[in-house]
Amino acid sequence: MSPKSVVRLRQAAKETVSGLPRAFWWLWISTLVNRLGGFVATFLAMYLTVERGYSATFAGLVGALYGLGGAVSAVVAGVLTDRLGRRPTLLVSQLSTAVTVAVLGFVEHPVAIAVVACLVGMTSNASRPAVQAMMADIVAPGDRVRAFALNYWAINLGFAFSAMAAGLIAKHGYLTLFLTDAVMTLLCAVIVFAKLPESRPERDADGSAGDERAGGLGTVLRDRRFMAVVALSYLLASLFLQGFVALPVAMGEDGLSSSDFGLAIATNGVLIVAVQLPVTRFIEHRDPAPLLVVSALLTGCGFGLTAFAGSVGVYALAVAVWTLGEIINSPTQMGLVARLSPTHGRGRYQGMYVLSWSLASLTGPLIGGAVIDHFGADTLWAASAVVGVIAAAGYAALGRTLRARPVEEAHPDTFSMDLDRGLKDVPVVRDADTVG
Secondary structure: OHHHHHHHHHHHHHHHHHHOOHHHHHHHHHHHHHHHHOHHHHHHHHHHHHOOOOOOOHHHHHHHHHHHHHHHHHHHHHHHHHHHOOHHHHHHHHHHHHHHHHHHOOOHHHHHHHHHHHHHHHHHHHHHHHHHHHHHOOOOOOHHHHHHHHHHHHHHHHHHHHHHHHHHHHHOOHHHHHHHHHHHHHHHHHHHHHHHOOOOOOOOOOOOOOOOOOOHHHHHHOOOOHHHHHHHHHHHHHHHHOOHHHHHHHHHHHHHHHHHHHHHHHHHHHHHHHHHHHHHHHHHOOOOOHHHHHHHHHHHHHHHHHHHOOOOOHHHHHHHHHHHHHHHHHHHHHHHHHHHHHHHHHHHHHHHHHHHHEEEEEEHHHHHHHHHHHOOHHHHHHHHOOOOOOOOHHHHHHHHHHHHOOOOOOEEEOOOOOOOOOOOOOOOEEEOOOOO
8 A cells, every 4th residue: 555545544534533522432432332242132033043942933023022122112212312311311221231131141931031032122222212312412413424324333343343252152151142241231331421421402491392393202203204214214124134133044044053143244244344434435425315225225135145145155245235235324314314303302203213123123023034934035035125126216205305395404403512521512503414
């Protein structure tokens, strides 16, 4: 590499991480710590089928209950995030997650496993609306896509490590995975308690929201464009989740081990760590709709390719293709969600967006497990390709509505933190960018 290339690389890296508030970086560190120990959700299906000997249908049922818990908590936590604040919601979620994950490692009766898995889904998912609302609070509108990408990069940096390590640790007992996950979640709560002040925007002196769109959940449901994003997010989330529920089951049926699955799925995290930030620099100021169309097509194509896999290498190749779709989709869609969300309703809007993933966690495992049991894995992968095309068409239609009626930016965003001090008033900033 030439000296000029090195200089350009350093400059690009500096521009990627510069200008973001200190509170964001503590939130980023807490995310990284949490994901470094995020073993349970990734290996739950293989734990149930390989270690415990349950069927793919039962593994899908447990995964669905995990998603049910997440669906309930997404809405409740979104409301609590707006009413109680981001920080209290985060702390309650993380402390309760540590307890329930540890308990899941000890229970053996199938009913107990199902119930505790539901509680794990409920407690762990409750942090997501708070994290995403806090990020929108503390990061300027023009930097949000980059901030969401950096946070997603942290998630996958931790995931790349945990996916590879967990496959090896599981050989010595799955209980170690559960307890390590619990300890890392506790550490995450300590970071939030010690380093993150509350970021919820202040309301007007009369106690009103100061934003005509910041009403209750009914206001969110009546926001047609936002709910279209939620529906399309559900479709793609249903596909992404097959990589963690149906894929390990299919690999197990092909005679591959938990270590093989760990290596294949680690491609997802490694690729995101390697190219997420360069890709984000390319896409962050572009029209989101075409990007989301491309992401849906890549996702469907990647899962469709899985039908031709029979070795770790081909499985890893298929994972790489749908991961490219994920790399484009995540920061682009989360940036759009933040732009569509009113300041004082961010928790509710983020909760509804998180609900799309929770509902996918509820229905995806059931569908994936049942299809594999009754029709075979190849049918599931073919159907996944079709879903990707449908989602792409939906994003194209959404793009037309956004261009016809650009996102309104009638409300100011107030930021309460800067790089060097905890709480500080910052001049009002308006997002001048519009979609399309």
